[in-house]
Amino acid sequence: MEVIRQMVERTNAHDLEGMAALIHEDYQSEQPFHPARGFGGRAQMKANWGAILTGVPDLRAEVPASVQDGDVVWSEWHWWGTTEQGEPFDLRAITQFTVxxxxxxxGRLFAELVEQGGADINDSVQAQSGHRPQLQD
Structure with missing residues (x-):
């Protein structure tokens, strides 16, 4: 889990070179909720994070929980800040990193921007299933 601690420190320091130094040259990234977002290579990771650090100049990161099983580390991530346009940035994720x-x-990332407002649980279940939940007494 040392690599996770280092990634948080380097993210909070906006140390892009230091972040990239923790990633293998042939890194493979998947986002199962968004398959088209998968990519390969440290160079793409560095380009992605360069854009994020520029676009969210006060970006901060924390990992409230993490667990390791062999060479796999599961972590809960929270990234937040304010975009250059003054909009709040709030991203939560569960990551599975092979180290x-x-x-x-x-990396397998299960990440989403936090939705302020939006559908409640009943509306969400109805949108997913076509049926609205009916509470039973």
């Missing part, structure tokens, strides 16, 4: 020899070689 070998101190480098992240694979």
């Amino acid at each position: 070998r020899e101190g480098l992240v070689v694979r």
